[in-house]
Amino acid sequence: MRLGGRMAAAIEVLADIEARKRPVADALKDWGLAHRFAGSGDRAAIGNIVYDALRMRLSHAWLMDDESETALVYAVLLRQWGFTPETLEVELADDKFAPAAPDLSALQSRQLSQAPAHVQGDIPEWLVSSFEACFAEEWLKEAQAMAGRPTLDLRANTLKANREKVIKALERSNAGATRIARQGIRIPAGDGASRLPNVTAELSFQKGWFEVQDEGSQIVADLVLPKEGQQVLDYCAGGGGKTLALSASMNNKGQVHAYDADRKRLAPIIERLRRAGTRNVQVHDNIKDMDSLKEKLDIVLVDAPCTGTGTWRRRPDTKWRITPRNIEERLDQQQDAMTSASAYVRPGGTLVYVTCSVLPEENDRQIARFLERNPHFEVQSALADWKTLFGDNAPQPHSANDKTLTLTPASTDTDGFFFCKMKRMA
Numbered sequence: 001m002r003l004g005g006r007m008a009a010a011i012e013v014l015a016d017i018e019a020r021k022r023p024v025a026d027a028l029k030d031w032g033l034a035h036r037f038a039g040s041g042d043r044a045a046i047g048n049i050v051y052d053a054l055r056m057r058l059s060h061a062w063l064m065d066d067e068s069e070t071a072l073v074y075a076v077l078l079r080q081w082g083f084t085p086e087t088l089e090v091e092l093a094d095d096k097f098a099p100a101a102p103d104l105s106a107l108q109s110r111q112l113s114q115a116p117a118h119v120q121g122d123i124p125e126w127l128v129s130s131f132e133a134c135f136a137e138e139w140l141k142e143a144q145a146m147a148g149r150p151t152l153d154l155r156a157n158t159l160k161a162n163r164e165k166v167i168k169a170l171e172r173s174n175a176g177a178t179r180i181a182r183q184g185i186r187i188p189a190g191d192g193a194s195r196l197p198n199v200t201a202e203l204s205f206q207k208g209w210f211e212v213q214d215e216g217s218q219i220v221a222d223l224v225l226p227k228e229g230q231q232v233l234d235y236c237a238g239g240g241g242k243t244l245a246l247s248a249s250m251n252n253k254g255q256v257h258a259y260d261a262d263r264k265r266l267a268p269i270i271e272r273l274r275r276a277g278t279r280n281v282q283v284h285d286n287i288k289d290m291d292s293l294k295e296k297l298d299i300v301l302v303d304a305p306c307t308g309t310g311t312w313r314r315r316p317d318t319k320w321r322i323t324p325r326n327i328e329e330r331l332d333q334q335q336d337a338m339t340s341a342s343a344y345v346r347p348g349g350t351l352v353y354v355t356c357s358v359l360p361e362e363n364d365r366q367i368a369r370f371l372e373r374n375p376h377f378e379v380q381s382a383l384a385d386w387k388t389l390f391g392d393n394a395p396q397p398h399s400a401n402d403k404t405l406t407l408t409p410a411s412t413d414t415d416g417f418f419f420c421k422m423k424r425m426a
C-alpha cells in the first residue's frame with residue numbers, strides 16, 4: 001500500500017472507533033482481518049497514524065478547524081510526520097486511494113499558543129484542575145508529554161539472564177539500557193511509519209530472558225525493595241507484571257503471594273511464571289486461602305485499579321472516554337483494595353500503594369483518606385529510597401511532600417505512576 005491507501009484505512013479505523021466506542025487495538029485488528037492483503041508494514045503504519053491522531057486529537061482538530069477523521073489524519077502527516085503541504089501533495093499526486101485533502105487554510109494561519117490551554121495540552125478540559133493540582137505551573141508541559149509516542153521497554157529477568165546479555169541478543173532492535181530502572185532496556189519509539197520490533201517472537205523472550213514492561217512499572221517494583229527471604233503479597237497481581245519483577249529481585253528466595261479478585265486477569269500469570277523460571281511465587285485465586293497470612297507479611301503491594309491516565313500514550317482513546325464518574329468508581333475500589341490488603345501487613349511491615357494514574361484524586365488524596373481511617377499506618381519517604389537506588393543523577397519524579405512519588409513521561413520519561421510506601425506502626 002502507498003501512503004494514500006494507508007491514510008484512507010486510518011480514517012476508516014478512526015471512524016469505527018468513534019462510532020462504536022471501541023478500543024483502538026480491537027478496531028485495528030478487525031481492519032486487518034477484513035483486509036488480509038495488507039502487509040505487516042502497512043498495518044504498523046496505519047496503527048501509527050491512528051494512535052498519533054488520537055494522542056493529539058484536540059490540538060489537531062483546533063489547528064485544522066475541523067474535527068473530521070480526514071482532518072485528523074492530514075494533521076498527523078503535517079504536524080507529526082514531517083510532511084509539508086507541498087511534499088504531501090507530491091506524495092499523494094497519483095495515488096488513487098488517497099483521501100481528498102481537507103481545507104488547510106486554518107492550519108496555515110493558526111498558532112497553537114492561541115488555543116485554550118487544555119487544547120494545547122491535548123487533555124479533556126475538566127481535568128485541567130487535577131493536572132494543576134498535581135504539577136502546578138508544569139502541568140501543560142506534563143500534559144503535552146503524555147501526547148507523545150511511548151518507547152518499548154523491557155526488563156531483563158535476572159533469574160535467567162542479565163541486562164547486557166539481553167541487549168546483545170536484541171542488537172538488531174537498537175536496544176539500550178534505560179536511565180533509571182536497574183534492569184530496564186529500551187527500544188526507541190521511532191517516528192513516522194517506523195515499526196517496533198516484535199520482541200516476543202525472539203528466542204531470548206521464549207527462553208525467559210526478559211519481560212515486556214514499561215520502565216515506570218519496573219521502577220515502582222524496584223522501589224518496593226523486597227529482601228531475599230521476605231514474605232510479600234502482590235494483592236492486585238493482574239497478569240503478574242510486578243509479581244515477576246518482585247520474584248526476580250528476591251532472587252527466588254522467600255515467598256511472593258500473588259492474588260487478584262479477577263481470575264481471568266490472573267490466568268496468564270501461570271505461563272509467565274513458568275517461562276521466567278520463578279520458584280518462589282504462590283498464586284491465589286480464592287481470598288479465603290490467604291486467611292492464615294493475615295498480619296504476617298513483611299510487604300503488601302496494592303497495584304490498585306485506576307483510570308490509567310498515566311498510560312494515555314499507549315491507550316490514547318481512553319483519554320477521551322474518561323468521565324468524572326469513572327474516577328468516582330475507581331476511588332471506592334481503591335479504598336476497598338487498600339483496606340483489605342492492609343490486613344495482611346505484620347506490625348512493622350510495609351504497605352505499598354501504586355496506581356498508573358497521575359490524578360491526585362486517586363493518589364495523595366486516597367492516601368490521606370486511608371490514613372484517616374487507619375492511623376496505625378505512617379507514610380515513609382520514597383524519595384530517600386529513590387536516591388539510594390538510582391543515584392543523584394537519575395531523573396527525578398514529582399513529589400507533593402518529599403515522600404510519595406509521581407512518575408511521568410515529562411519528568412522520568414516513563415508512563416505515569418504514583419508510588420507510596422506506608423509502615424504499619426502497631
Ligand SMILES: C[S@@+](CC[C@H](N)C(=O)[O-])C[C@H]1O[C@@H](n2cnc3c(N)ncnc32)[C@H](O)[C@@H]1O
Pocket residue numbers: 217235236237238239240241242243259260261262265303304305306333336337340
Ligand atoms: C493495575 S491492575 C494490576 C496490574 C498488575 N499488577 C501488573 O503489574 O501487571 C489492577 C488489578 O486489581 C484487581 N483488583 C481490583 N479490585 C481488587 C480487589 N478489591 N482485590 C484484589 N484485586 C483487585 C483488578 O482485577 C486488576 O487486575
